[in-house]
Amino acid sequence: MPRQKIVIDPVTRIEGHSKISIHLDEQGRVEEAYFHVTQFRGFEKFCEGRPFYEMPSLMARICGICPVSHLIASAKACDSILAVRIPENAARLRRSLNLAQIVQSHALSFFHLSSADFLLGMDSDPAKRNLLGVLEAHPEMARDGIRLRQFGQQVIEWLAGERIHPAWIVPGGVNEPLTAERRDRVLAALPEALAIAGRTLDWFKSSLEKFREEIRTFANFPTLFFGLVDPDGGLEHYDGQLRVLDSSGHIVQDGIAAEDYGAYIAELAHPWTYLKTSYYKPLGYPEGTYRVGPLARLNLIDKCGTPRAAQEWAEFRDLERGAVLSSFYYHYARLIEIVFALEKIQELLNAPEALDTNVRAYARANNSEGVGIAEAPRGTLIHHYKVDRDGLIVWANLIIATGHNNAAMNRGVLQVARHFVHGNRLEEGMLNRVEAVIRAFDPCLSCSTHADGSLVLRIELRDHSGNLVDQIGA
Amino acid sequence: MSRVLIIGYGNPLRGDDGFGWRTAERLRSTIDDPQVEVRALHQLTPELMEPLSRVDRAIFIDAAWPAPAACRTGSVFTHHLTPAALIAGSRTLYGHAAEATLLTTPGENFDFGESLSPGVERALDETIARVHAILRRP
Numbered sequence: 001m002p003r004q005k006i007v008i009d010p011v012t013r014i015e016g017h018s019k020i021s022i023h024l025d026e027q028g029r030v031e032e033a034y035f036h037v038t039q040f041r042g043f044e045k046f047c048e049g050r051p052f053y054e055m056p057s058l059m060a061r062i063c064g065i066c067p068v069s070h071l072i073a074s075a076k077a078c079d080s081i082l083a084v085r086i087p088e089n090a091a092r093l094r095r096s097l098n099l100a101q102i103v104q105s106h107a108l109s110f111f112h113l114s115s116a117d118f119l120l121g122m123d124s125d126p127a128k129r130n131l132l133g134v135l136e137a138h139p140e141m142a143r144d145g146i147r148l149r150q151f152g153q154q155v156i157e158w159l160a161g162e163r164i165h166p167a168w169i170v171p172g173g174v175n176e177p178l179t180a181e182r183r184d185r186v187l188a189a190l191p192e193a194l195a196i197a198g199r200t201l202d203w204f205k206s207s208l209e210k211f212r213e214e215i216r217t218f219a220n221f222p223t224l225f226f227g228l229v230d231p232d233g234g235l236e237h238y239d240g241q242l243r244v245l246d247s248s249g250h251i252v253q254d255g256i257a258a259e260d261y262g263a264y265i266a267e268l269a270h271p272w273t274y275l276k277t278s279y280y281k282p283l284g285y286p287e288g289t290y291r292v293g294p295l296a297r298l299n300l301i302d303k304c305g306t307p308r309a310a311q312e313w314a315e316f317r318d319l320e321r322g323a324v325l326s327s328f329y330y331h332y333a334r335l336i337e338i339v340f341a342l343e344k345i346q347e348l349l350n351a352p353e354a355l356d357t358n359v360r361a362y363a364r365a366n367n368s369e370g371v372g373i374a375e376a377p378r379g380t381l382i383h384h385y386k387v388d389r390d391g392l393i394v395w396a397n398l399i400i401a402t403g404h405n406n407a408a409m410n411r412g413v414l415q416v417a418r419h420f421v422h423g424n425r426l427e428e429g430m431l432n433r434v435e436a437v438i439r440a441f442d443p444c445l446s447c448s449t450h451a452d453g454s455l456v457l458r459i460e461l462r463d464h465s466g467n468l469v470d471q472i473g474a
Numbered sequence: 475m476s477r478v479l480i481i482g483y484g485n486p487l488r489g490d491d492g493f494g495w496r497t498a499e500r501l502r503s504t505i506d507d508p509q510v511e512v513r514a515l516h517q518l519t520p521e522l523m524e525p526l527s528r529v530d531r532a533i534f535i536d537a538a539w540p541a542p543a544a545c546r547t548g549s550v551f552t553h554h555l556t557p558a559a560l561i562a563g564s565r566t567l568y569g570h571a572a573e574a575t576l577l578t579t580p581g582e583n584f585d586f587g588e589s590l591s592p593g594v595e596r597a598l599d600e601t602i603a604r605v606h607a608i609l610r611r612p
Contacts, residue, residue, distance in 0.1 A: 112520055131520060132559060139567050142520075146567070150521050 004028070004423060008431055018443075020413055020434055028423025033414040035406075035438060037275035044396045052081050052365060052387045053171050059383065059398070065108070065444055068101035068156060069376030071169040072238065073383040076372025078171030080259070081387055083366035089356040090173030095238040096348050097159050097169070098374060099341040102237060103193070104152025105377035106294070106334040106341075109442040110200070111145025114331060117436055118207060122214065123429030141203075144196045148338070151193040155345070158182045173360035183349050194308075194342045201312060201335040211328060217419040218437045219327030219412025222247030224280050224290035225299045226265075226404060227380050228373065233302030235309070235340055237375040243300050244280060244290070249322035252280075258373040261382055265399065277406040278399055289407040292379025293441065294333035299323040304336075306343035312336045327412055330440045365391040376401050378442050402443040412437045476530035478609060479572065480505075480512045481522065484537055490581030490594045493537035497601050504602070510609065518555045526560055527568030533605055534574065537581035537594065575608060577601050 006022040018037045025031040043062055050058060056074040060067035072094055079086055116129045119138050128136070135142040159178065160166030168174050208215070225245045230236040242256035244264065256264055266281040266288075280288030290296075298304075304313035313336055316324065324333075348354060365387055372383045379401030386395040402409075416437045420430040482498025484491040498514035505512060511529075518534075526532055534557040555563075557576050565571035579597035590598065 131555075132563065135563050135566055142563075143567050146521050146524055150524065153521070 003031075006421065006423075006431075008435060018438075020438070022413075022417045022421060022434070024423045030414070030417045030421055030423075033410070033417040033434070034272055035275075035410050035413050036273045044398060047393050047396050050393050052078055052370075052385060052391050052393055055383075055385060055393065055396075056169055056171065057167060062398075063444060066101055066105050066376050066378070068097055068160075068166070068169075069374055069381050070383070071166070072098050073372040073374040073376075073381045075169045075171055076258075076374060077370040077383040077385050078372070079361075080370030080372065081365050081367050081385065081391075082171055082361070082363040084172055084361040084363045086173040086361050087356070087358045089177070089353055090359040090361075091239065092348050092351070092354060093159065093174050093178055093359065094169060096345050096354075097156060097166075098238050099345050099348075100152050100155035100159065102152075102341045102375075102377045103338055104149050104156070105442075106338050107145055107149040107152060109377070109439075110331060110334055111141070111148070113442070114436075114439050115141060115145065117432070117439070118204070118211075118331075122432055122436065123427075126428055126432065129432070141200075144200060148193055148196050148200075151189055154189065155186050158185050170360065172362055175360065177357040177359045178349075178354055180355055183354055186349055187346065190342060190346050194339070194346075197335065197338045197342055198308065201339060204332060204335055205315075208332070214433065214436070215326045215328045217416055218433075218440055219408055219415060220325050221411060221415065222325060223408050224252060224283075224288065225296035225323060226280070226290045226292050227296050227300050228375050229300050229302075230305075234305040235297060235301050235303075235313075235337075237297075237341075239374075242373070242380070245296075245300050245323060247323050247325060249299070253282075258371045258382075259369075261371060261373065261384075261399075265382075267399065267403065273406075275406050276399075276403045278404045279407060286407055286411075289411070290404065291327070291408045292401050292404040293330060293377075294337050295324060295327065295330045296379065297375065298333045298336060304340060306340050306347065309336055309340035309343055312339060327408070327437065327440045330442065334442070378402060378444055379404055400444075402441075405441050405443065409438060409441050409443065412441075476509070477528065478510045478531045478533065479525060479529040480510065480533045480535070480605065481515060481518070482513070482535040483515045483518055485516055487586065487588060489583040489585050489587045489589070490537045490591055491584050492588070493579060493581060493590060493594050493598065494535040496590065497535045497598050497605075500598065500602060501605060505609075507609075518557065518560055520555060520560075520563065522555075522560050523563040523567055526564040526572050526574075527570045529572045531608070532557075532561070532572040532574040533608060534576045535601060535605075536576070536578050537584075538578040577604060 003026060004024045008020040018035060021034050022030055023032040047058055055078055056071045059074040060071045062070055112131050116134050119141060120129050120133055160168035228236040228240040229243045230240040243251060244253040246252050253264060264281050265278055267276045267278050268285060269276055279285040280290050298313060298316055304310040316332060316336060369386045374381050381401060382399040384397045385393055388394050413434060416434050420433045480498060480501060482494035484494040486492035486495045495514045498512050502512040557574060561571045561574050579594055581594055582591040
């Protein structure tokens with residue numbers, strides 16, 4: 001049997017466009033598998049020459065799913081260029097907004113994109129294995145998903161004025177304080193959202209037994225984990241310092257300040273994808289492969305920080321003696337983070353200081369360089385800018401959650417393909433599992449395809465016979 | 475007076491794809507009626523099923539190429555849906571479906587750009603007139 005290639009194109013129920021190719025050897029066994037991101041954006045390049053204070057609004061346009069996280073990481077990089085410490089309440093409000101973003105994005109991933117696999121089955125009819133199928137078979141779950149995502153979006157609108165690209169977050173803080181009326185609306189809506197999150201988590205935990213094979217094979221291998229933790233080792237999405245953990249649960253590096261990320265994280269480009277790959281520099285590639293996002297965050301921390309989420313986190317960590325390694329558990333971690341986010345918003349906005357009107361610091365550019373780091377729903381987000389004497393951007397680099405996870409996603413695709421795909425008996429449910437491992441990471445591809453200095457885009461000029469006569473690029 | 479939700483959708487940065495979005499923006503500035511809500515959106519998401527269940531009539535406005543996709547419900551990117559899927563979902567989940575109208579115009583250019591083709595620009599005025607005619611219906 002000749003060597004063959006199976007191509008899944010497009011990969012469905014994820015944010016963005018990609019394909020997977022699976023290469024089979026002469027015996028029909030999976031030899032190699034690749035996750036290709038097929039679109040290219042160039043935000044780092046076209047922001048050059050723009051004033052730094054435009055960056056939050058401009059960079060947020062990278063993505064319509066988690067613009068808030070880009071706004072926050074970008075504004076934090078600009079805070080650093082201003083050399084200001086923003087008012088305490090500005091940080092509180094930014095933090096609340098980021099948590100609302102995590103609720104809506106995690107709800108989208110769990111309910112709209114992945115719940116069909118859990119509710120209808122990995123092997124169910126692909127024509128119905130989608131949100132519309134869930135809606136027919138499990139309307140109560142579909143309603144919960146819609147309600148929870150609505151809640152997250154509504155809180156973003158109440159706090160920041162717009163659902164998708166709010167201009168509320170600015171360098172130095174936020175541009176207006178929170179009113180009592182808007183705070184009360186958020187607080188009044190929270191109990192229903194918490195009830196939905198709680199019952200969904202209970203249901204998912206009771207369903208895990210059905211997915212033993214997926215748990216065993218979905219990107220279930222040792223890697224490092226990377227992300228923010230708060231100064232006490234608690235769950236953190238807005239500030240704090242970076243931590244690196246190994247698969248046995250030991251801290252490899254702790255207390256990394258945002259501006260030092262470059263000493264620990266490096267990036268490389270593969271010729272078969274526009275998605276950059278990040279790795280832990282001291283170990284090199286591929287040994288320095290790490291994961292970010294909900295699974296990583298729950299592995300990294302020493303404690304969780306809010307009552308129900310803390311209980312759930314303790315139960316989650318009991319799954320394994322060291323770090324929880326199966327990427328199928330990203331879904332589980334996502335639900336715990338929703339509970340945490342809701343409880344934390346409640347705590348943050350119940351404090352009387354939430355209505356403090358001192359929410360913005362003013363300054364001119366005082367530093368020529370700034371780094372801003374926040375935890376986006378999918379993982380650690382790094383914005384790094386350099387400016388000239390007039391405050392115009394001369395260089396920018398973005399490292400996005402999906403890039404951090406790229407090496408692990410590719411290994412995960414190979415692991416699942418080797419387990420489920422056999423060339424002589426190809427079934428749709430097997431291919432769905434290859435897609436589902438990618439879905440577990442919840443990649444967002446729109447914001448993760450950037451140049452890392454050398455453009456990976458290649459243009460070939462071929463004559464009528466197909467002969468290459470010229471080329472540009474890598 | 476019945477309750478109406480008008481949804482114009484598309485990407486205003488992709489030429490004629492912005493037709494629905496721009497029409498909704500124009501309608502929003504000209505309709506002053508508490509019974510009528512106008513939304514300009516980039517795409518149709520599942521969250522719209524709930525507000526659609528609370529109105530009597532819905533009007534969707536979109537540019538189409540090469541033909542309207544009104545009757546297709548499936549999508550591989552399940553958070554981007556068709557009007558038909560939203561209406562069906564609204565009935566399934568909330569027990570009520572609005573009487574819906576889809577107004578489309580064939581687009582000519584879907585490349586990067588913020589302007590509409592001349593023919594689509596003319597259709598915008600006609601679509602606004604049609605929306606007002608629908609609103610006048612008892």
